[in-house]
Amino acid sequence: MISFPNAKINLGLDVISRRSDGFHNISSVFLPVDWKDALEIVPAAETTFESYGIHIPGNPDSNLCLKAYHLLAKDYPMPTVRIILEKIIPIGAGLGGGSADASFTLKLLNEQFDLQLEEAALESYAARLGSDCPFFIKNQPILATGTGITFESVNVDLLGYQILLVNPNIHIGTAEAYAGISPRVPELSVKEIIENYEIKAWKGLLKNDFEASIFPNHPEISKLKEDMYKAGAVYASMSGSGATVYGIFEGDQKIEQIKEGFSDSYLKHSSLL
Numbered sequence: 001m002i003s004f005p006n007a008k009i010n011l012g013l014d015v016i017s018r019r020s021d022g023f024h025n026i027s028s029v030f031l032p033v034d035w036k037d038a039l040e041i042v043p044a045a046e047t048t049f050e051s052y053g054i055h056i057p058g059n060p061d062s063n064l065c066l067k068a069y070h071l072l073a074k075d076y077p078m079p080t081v082r083i084i085l086e087k088i089i090p091i092g093a094g095l096g097g098g099s100a101d102a103s104f105t106l107k108l109l110n111e112q113f114d115l116q117l118e119e120a121a122l123e124s125y126a127a128r129l130g131s132d133c134p135f136f137i138k139n140q141p142i143l144a145t146g147t148g149i150t151f152e153s154v155n156v157d158l159l160g161y162q163i164l165l166v167n168p169n170i171h172i173g174t175a176e177a178y179a180g181i182s183p184r185v186p187e188l189s190v191k192e193i194i195e196n197y198e199i200k201a202w203k204g205l206l207k208n209d210f211e212a213s214i215f216p217n218h219p220e221i222s223k224l225k226e227d228m229y230k231a232g233a234v235y236a237s238m239s240g241s242g243a244t245v246y247g248i249f250e251g252d253q254k255i256e257q258i259k260e261g262f263s264d265s266y267l268k269h270s271s272l273l
């Protein structure tokens, strides 16, 4: 069976407090975007993982797809499998690509081998693989709080807008990014801003707290955000712990032309939501 794990972006990201377990409480709206990997799982004589496309750093044995398989195989009898991943989503990019691969592996195994796991059970397995993973089970716009694994519905409507994502090939580690943050409670929450203000008013209001600590060390990312506004974005932000920057554009703006304006050395993707 084949599926297509997609990326996410964060609309606003407040890092509110540091927890005693070393993790942070956050508040952020997660939005699926259609930048996608391709994932195939087939029964095989032994369990193996292979990937094509963008090189995934680290040992293939510790790939999140394999971790997801072993997590489920411990609790449910399952055949050994060959896992094949075409890696297209930039890595360590604030787009949750690895987390999407992990959660889509859980979903694919559940479907393929008729494990009959409900969404809540899949989310709970996903949480054991990473904070970004549970979101990709439902994979719909949602407000995430706590460590990013507690969900609340949110009224967000980007209908009629377009999105452009640009990744400047700078890899930022998530733990390192959190370590640079001074947590704070915002005056207006992400949910209040998104639900009560129109998108044109988000500039100046809706913040990603990682920008303040990452931009001074990486002016190229800060410039990318400025360039997104110069190109006509109504709102622009870094996603998650970076370094991908997205811009939201009005529906009638020439997105393909705008995309061409960004360096060819960057990975780029534009998609209607």
Ligand SMILES: C[C@@](CO)(OP(=O)(O)O)[C@H](O)COP(=O)(O)OP(=O)(O)OC[C@H]1O[C@@H](n2ccc(N)nc2=O)[C@H](O)[C@@H]1O
Pocket (backbone or CB within 6 Å): 010, 022, 023, 024, 025, 026, 028, 093, 094, 095, 096, 099, 129, 130, 131, 132, 133, 146, 147, 148, 174, 175, 178, 239, 240, 241, 242
């Ligand atoms: C920042 C966010 C925002 O969506 O995404 P990315 O930018 O990585 O996509 C997430 O919180 C990232 O989630 P994820 O990448 O799954 O992180 P994990 O593997 O669970 O944790 C990696 C490390 O990040 C830190 N961490 C993670 C989540 C959290 N709420 N507080 C933390 O302090 C911890 O130091 C942890 O050891």
Ligand SMILES: Nc1ncnc2c1ncn2[C@@H]1O[C@H](COP(=O)(O)OP(=O)(O)O)[C@@H](O)[C@H]1O
Pocket (backbone or CB within 6 Å): 056, 057, 058, 062, 063, 064, 065, 085, 087, 090, 091, 092, 093, 094, 095, 096, 097, 098, 099, 100, 101, 102, 132, 174, 240, 241, 242
């Ligand atoms: N299938 C996978 N795809 C991408 N990264 C993976 C995968 N499995 C494990 N990883 C590891 O996860 C880290 C990056 O995860 P990723 O989800 O791309 O980051 P981010 O959430 O910042 O976008 C890398 O260190 C990479 O080695």
